[in-house]
Amino acid sequence: MPPNQPSILHGPSAPVPVSLPFGDLLARHARERGSNPAVISHHQDVTLTFQKLHERSDMLASAFLASGVNKGEKVAIMLGSRTEYLEAFFACAKIGAALVLLNYAFVFEEIVSTLTPVEPKLLILSPVVGRFKFTHFMDKLSTRLASLQALVIVNPEVDTSFHLGHKMVEYTSFLARGQHNPLPKLNVSPHDIVNVQFTSGSTGIPKAAALSHYNIMNCGRYISKQIFGLIIGICTSAWSGSAVVFPSDIFNATAAVECIEKYQCTGIYGVTTMFIEEMAAANFSKTDRSSLKFGIMAGSAMPPDLLERVIKTFPVPRLYTNWGMTELSSITTMTHHTDPMHKRIYTAGRLFPGFVAKIVEPNTGRVLPWGKKGEIVISGYGVMQGGYLNNAEKTAETLKQHVEDLQDNGVGAIDSQGNLRTWLHTGDEGFLDDDGYFVITGRIKDIIIRGGENITPVEIEERLFSHPAIVQASVIGVPSPRLGEDVAAFVELRSGHAAPTDAELQDWVRQKLSRFKVPRYFWWIGGQDERVPRAWPKTASGKLRKPDLRVVAKGLLSTMISQRNAQSVVIQARL
Template identity: 30%
Template sequence: MADNPGRLPCPIREGAERHPDAQALTFAGSAWTYRTLDVEVGRWVKSLEDRGIRAGERVALLATNHVASVCLFWALGRLGAVLAPLNARLTRAELSPMVEDIEPRLTLALGALIDRLPSAERLESFITTSTASSPQCASLAEDTPRVILFTSGTTGRPKGAVITEGNFRASCKASASNLGEHPAPRWLGTLPLFHVGGLAMLTRTAYEAGCLILHERFDADAVNRAIDSEGVSHASLVATTLERVLDARGDRRVPPTFQLALIGGGPVPVPLLERARAAGLLALQTYGLTEACSQVTTERPTDADGRTAGPPLPGMSIRIVGEDGSARGPGEEGDIEVRGPTVMAGYWRRPDATRDVLRDGWLRTKDVGVLDTRGRLTVLSRRTDLIVRGGENLYPAEIEAVLLNHPAVQEAAVVGIPDARWGEVPVAFLALRAGQPTPTAEALDAWCRQSLAGFKCPARFSWVDALPRNAMGKLERTVLRQRASADVKG
């Protein structure tokens, strides 16, 4: 793709030269060809240059999906600068330490979100209609950082995964090799651009000379309209959104222009996958993570039964290891480790965390899984304590820290329980502090929402005399999960 070996050009500029009239992006009723998008990205480059943004500097962004986010991403690439997209669902208190960690040269936010980042400038008005288009378009080395994506560890402290240009390119190549070449794919972009899945759609369409059908947020009726009338060929969903799309479709089958949907965010119920295929919608299970630039394994379109997350993508390797680090054979459970060109460069300013997770070329995911005799992966646990709610990762330690700040709470533990709509929801077990009145569930929910995004707040609060612990004083979460499940059944 690049004329200069080892250097990678901007795919929007390349598209403007090779297929200028091909559609590159649609959003909110407007459309951009590669030619017009190239000009628009150049205007963003000019504004960033005028603000002194140079190679290696960071720009923080708080936004839902928007055309300005797309232009900013490609413009920063032309300057060799780094985008740090922040989760638009987080509170001001949650965002603050991330911004401090990034130390951005510039902070931008959509007007509707700007109150959460007081130092931010308004994204929509960052460039003006009179801004000229800069021709600056640096080619990038494969190891050039492109984004810093925050992903919480089990301690709840945010870590910024540094994803490079080479990571994005390798992810695109591996996915295309698995799914099959398409002359001009039209990917439906409902995943947020502050998640690795959303950025994978953005980059993949550009590298493959396709078009991103970008939606501000997920809406089942809008998704079905796009599938039926906008020629969407590919989509990425999670189980809950797939179910909502099928509910909204009723008995209508998908048109032949729609090839397949990738389903991430955790295991998908087999009946749901079968229901999708009955409607003509081929849904492929995947396993991925931010640190590996989205997909690691995916079912093959010609060999998908919904029983596993599929084999590793071409160019990727998976192994299952025991606690002693030795490799496990087919059918033996253990920790999932990943190796390949999509694996991140490391965690931003966290050398100890980077050394802990990247060893001898292998990414230690700390997820638990098993490979079958055909090399297909089944994920058994998204880390021991992780809760996956509708595709969003929730970490108990973060929620527990908020609850423990309440004056009436002596002890707190959060576990996940199965939920028909969201996959899992968090449930909190609390021990009352002596001499304090017992808060109501409504009061505890309000307390949590002061510091946590709504999707992180517990679905239920249960009071106990004391939390169960083993002889070593370690919290027995399994006991709590069993108790929570029994309470639901009861």
């Protein structure tokens, strides 16, 4: 691209987005492939065909209506990967209600604070999800959440000490309410909100992103078309008519590897840390994974050699990397398996059909020249149609119309609906390379400003990843009275290696990067220092939570300063 070409990029014009309610898609699969498996839940030992899923979600939808859940209202759910989750999703879709997804790692006060403004009529949950136990506060939920008419309890027998309390009903009993009530035909629009997802919280307090049928339907469709039917989740498998496999209620590397062989899975989806843990699983070398054809690796920065290792050792012949976010209904850019390896490792791929992207100056919104780093802003079918629920201020900060688009700047001011384009300001920093691939350099909020120098954590993380003794790394900024911020790194030791010293790691980084980018502090995840977490703090989707690491770092630095001051007092006293 010429150096002065503006950073404006249009995705392919075809295929055009479809307008279809999600419930209609399941009904079509029930007619055309009703006996095919839709979901295989390994840990439940349950398989539902498309016909059975259609029938059970119809029954649950009728039960919702009988319980006073009407079009436009909310049903919250806090489960791991279970068949009931899919039933609830499609039941809400069929009656025009929205399913609100809760992170099962939330504690009581987080559940209350996130659900209070959303006002769900029902909350579907299990007393235990993986290592997370909720029995000690379930009774209090109905009193703290005024909108709740009932708590629908899935799998109550998982905890023998648990007993149904006030406003609680067991899931199968609740489902039976819809058994003899045929589901009426309801007028559900593709632009109705069907799903509320809280932002992953990897950079702060979660916000409730409201997604429509149109948003997530087309997300699943384009991912499916890009990778020829890869199973990456509910939306894509629902579009392609393939089965989704739930190895465990929350991620378990051993179970995932086992299920690839047992069910002859053809596709695999996960964030970077999941692939690392799967290849380190004890049963990895003992299983046959030759059925795998496709894979998507999402999430945080990856070691440069990880993609090649997954392709060769899993093996996954067609492995794709990507970029997206909750507010964009998932993935917006993706590499292709025919792309050169360096493109798949160092870029997030090309823009999907139906999207337009700009790279802009964060504070002014000015479109930057091609190849310059700036904030990525996106317009298109995936942009959350409902904004952030009950948060007009954050919605206005994130979703904007650019009046300058009306000038002839190559954007195309009017969208496919005939309206002035709405742009999502993603908060992600990146640039377009010479071939039109997106290179993501990190979150703007994660950029470290050390003595006036801007530092992108991802380049330091990639350098640390390349050290033979390090399996995972996360770099953050920490307060510095002299420099404003300094660089700190949390690292995890690779099994079978001795831990390098701080000085050795600093020298390793210094060999490839400027001196001002070299971390001052290193802390080992799972190491001997009990103040450092034993495991990486993660969101429910498996992404590393940098805010949690910043809190840990603040405590560690505070202790270091206190110890230093105490030593100074002792020395002065001796003098």
